[in-house]
Amino acid sequence: MSPLYTSGEVYHSQLIHASGHRLNTVRIYIVLVLGIETSCDETAAALVRDGREIVSSVIASQIALHERFGGVVPELASREHLDKIVPVVAEAFTRAAIDMTNIDGLAVTVGPGLVGSLLVGVSYAKAMAFALNKPIVGVNHIEGHIYSVAFENPPVQYPALALVVSGGHTNIFHIPSPGKYKVVARTRDDAAGEAFDKVAKMLGLGYPGGPIIERLAREGNPQAVRFAIPRMGDGLPDFSFSGLKTAVTRHVRETGMRPVQNGEQPAQNIKDLAASFQSVVVRSLVGTLERVAPDFGPRTLIVAGGVACNGALREASRTAAERLGVPAYFPSPHLSTDNAAMIAAAGTVKLVAGERAGLDLNADVTLRLQNLDLEEEALKRAGVRYRL
Ligand code: KG4
Ligand code: ZN
Numbered sequence: 001m002s003p004l005y006t007s008g009e010v011y012h013s014q015l016i017h018a019s020g021h022r023l024n025t026v027r028i029y030i031v032l033v034l035g036i037e038t039s040c041d042e043t044a045a046a047l048v049r050d051g052r053e054i055v056s057s058v059i060a061s062q063i064a065l066h067e068r069f070g071g072v073v074p075e076l077a078s079r080e081h082l083d084k085i086v087p088v089v090a091e092a093f094t095r096a097a098i099d100m101t102n103i104d105g106l107a108v109t110v111g112p113g114l115v116g117s118l119l120v121g122v123s124y125a126k127a128m129a130f131a132l133n134k135p136i137v138g139v140n141h142i143e144g145h146i147y148s149v150a151f152e153n154p155p156v157q158y159p160a161l162a163l164v165v166s167g168g169h170t171n172i173f174h175i176p177s178p179g180k181y182k183v184v185a186r187t188r189d190d191a192a193g194e195a196f197d198k199v200a201k202m203l204g205l206g207y208p209g210g211p212i213i214e215r216l217a218r219e220g221n222p223q224a225v226r227f228a229i230p231r232m233g234d235g236l237p238d239f240s241f242s243g244l245k246t247a248v249t250r251h252v253r254e255t256g257m258r259p260v261q262n263g264e265q266p267a268q269n270i271k272d273l274a275a276s277f278q279s280v281v282v283r284s285l286v287g288t289l290e291r292v293a294p295d296f297g298p299r300t301l302i303v304a305g306g307v308a309c310n311g312a313l314r315e316a317s318r319t320a321a322e323r324l325g326v327p328a329y330f331p332s333p334h335l336s337t338d339n340a341a342m343i344a345a346a347g348t349v350k351l352v353a354g355e356r357a358g359l360d361l362n363a364d365v366t367l368r369l370q371n372l373d374l375e376e377e378a379l380k381r382a383g384v385r386y387r388l
Helices: 063-067 074-096 115-132 141-150 192-202 209-217 242-254 268-296 311-324 341-352 371-381
Strands: 011-016 022-028 032-037 042-049 053-061 105-111 136-140 160-165 170-175 182-186 300-304
Touching (some): 032 074, 032 115, 032 341, 042 341, 053 074, 074 115, 105 341, 141 160, 141 170, 141 300, 141 341, 160 268, 170 268, 192 209, 209 311, 268 300, 300 311
Parallel strands (some): 032 105, 105 136, 160 300
Antiparallel strands (some): 032 042, 042 053, 160 170, 170 182
16 A cells, blocks of 8 residues: 555654664655646656655657747647647656556646646546545645755755746745745736747747747847836835836837847847846846845745746846855756646645545636735634734
8 A cells, every 4th residue: 555545644764773773763755756737838747756856757848839829829738738648647657667556646737827738637637546546636836836946956944935937927935834835926917937938929039938038148238228127116026027028119119120030040139138138037036036035034045937947047046045145946947847746746745744635626727826825814814913
């Protein structure tokens, strides 16, 4: 029987010296979890041991399919997930040389995301859990991104502050302890990754825009075009990127800039614009992170999500972390964009804690990650007064 079934807890074992003296107490986690991710345009499956070690990770990207539309086409995405889910999961087991029956549980992304895409992963994972008689948990995609730093970094010290920047999300979370989240800042309109993608599309650069803009920005002057950092009139530390997109449109129109056509080499003014745009996005993200940090006293900064691939963002975050005197953890690039290893890592914590989803587990397109706010509201409703 799987360890998750027997106790829902990790095993403890003791190393006994030949003389009979106890040498050390070692916690041995023997938890192997299959993660499944299909929330947007990547079909992914991964086997993760103990929430920290990737045994195998397979990602079938749909970029080529959506590229010519300049963005993800939901209908095409869900059909592609249907085609890919079986071979991708099979490949994860083949690469790991592990039999399906040997997993201890499953973790699947339940939201937020595109409903047709999410449903493919959720339905497949539930069917597999039922067939194998294994426990399953649903994972919030954003929480998955936060857990992407569980690999290749020292363990996160709490409280932590996490900047999650992807194609669909731009949030800063205060995480006082594992699994507790409070939204500290959010975008009022476009996500940062979405802004990269839209600006790239406007300049005829292709999809996804982030990596292309970053490449061009390396050869451009970040001071060439002066964009103002968007600030909220109400003083809240929220983000806004749609005004910036409009400012880029205006700059293109007013300077008579010609978008790149037919894959030609981008001109210097496009590289300068890319560098200036990237610079203001990075200053907005990292400036806010640094501004809110003292209120929460984090012991770790986490920067995750597809945009965390961006070298300029990493460098600025690292510098900010140094000033704050805390370490900054980033996922390596292949774990920054959507993958299933991060879902398995987040799911492992839930499974080990005894959490179980029923077969009524469903996709939730607008799933939020802010349980602390909700807990605080429930406490307030119950008449609890805070001393602090
Ligand atoms: O996390 P992710 O794979 O998917 C979502 O959950 O949205 O993030 C994809 C986003 C895209 O908007 C892409 O343009 C952006 O991440 N991205 C980058 C870079 N690499 C990917 N943005 C800026 N610089 C990059 N190097
Ligand atoms: Zn994502």
